[in-house]
């Protein structure tokens with residue numbers, strides 16, 4: 001056993017659960033950060049100590065956990081002239097709601113440098129601070145489509161990948177590219193796709209068509225909800241938003257005002273969505289088997305998803 005393996009094994013045995021590292025991917029704007037934050041909350045509710053690492057230069061991954069855009073690792077390193085020994089855990093790890101720890105890797109200046117390098121430096125720094133192995137779950141919330149090795153870098157540090165998609169051609173096309181990256185990385189380490197979360201629609205027609213040809217699990221389908229949009233603006237997770245809605249409806253009933261069908265529907269779907277995140281947390285609590293996905297050639301997926 002090498003010194004570092006021994007060290008990480010010792011660190012692991014002090015914890016209640018083995019360390020699970022998960023990367024969330026999907027087309028830009030599809031809801032990855034929403035899924036990451038609320039999955040972090042679900043895992044925390046299930047007793048896991050979670051670290052969420054935002055790996056998008058947009059650095060808004062942890063906004064709904066912290067309520068503000070936390071400084072990035074790159075900001076902090078710049079401030080400390082890249083002298084790693086001057087950086088402390090509290091400079092880069094921020095406490096979010098439900099005791100979820102939050103880090104934003106940040107990104108290189110637009111048009112220069114590589115996002116993969118930034119993720120690598122983030123992991124290096126967390127290891128140097130002895131923070132990396134003190135969690136039960138680490139979630140890397142990664143940006144957009146995989147178009148180069150830099151975008152795929154978080155997969156090097158992950159055991160599992162979770163893809164967020166909707167039921168449309170573009171996001172499934174992006175998912176197919178992510179499949180290819182997972183398969184490539186799975187050659188050298190035990191990386192698995194746990195499945196996909198369908199977001200912003202309860203339809204699953206296209207995604208099921210894709211899953212029949214290239215098998216993967218459809219874990220949850222989440223509706224498009226005004227309250228989810230609002231959660232981003234208020235910087236609060238969905239469980240908080242559901243309670244807020246419940247209080248508002250109870251208040252209406254107390255005031256003898258009518259609760260509309262739309263309001264009741266929004267509340268019922270929020271309750272369903274919060275439950276879906278707990279179920280998703282349960283999937284990751286059982287060390288899922290997952291699959292090494294098989295991507296389809298571009299023309300095949302184009303034909304598969306374009307024809308009626």
Ligand code: ADP
Nearest residue numbers: 029030031032033034200223224225228229232
């Ligand atoms: P990504 O991380 O993939 O770029 P975000 O998680 O930041 O995407 O989501 C983009 C925007 O869409 C955010 O404002 C978010 O609140 C909103 N959003 C995500 N999922 C839903 C949903 N199911 N219903 C309504 N709005 C949503």
Ligand code: MG
Nearest residue numbers: 032033056061
């Ligand atoms: Mg995001």
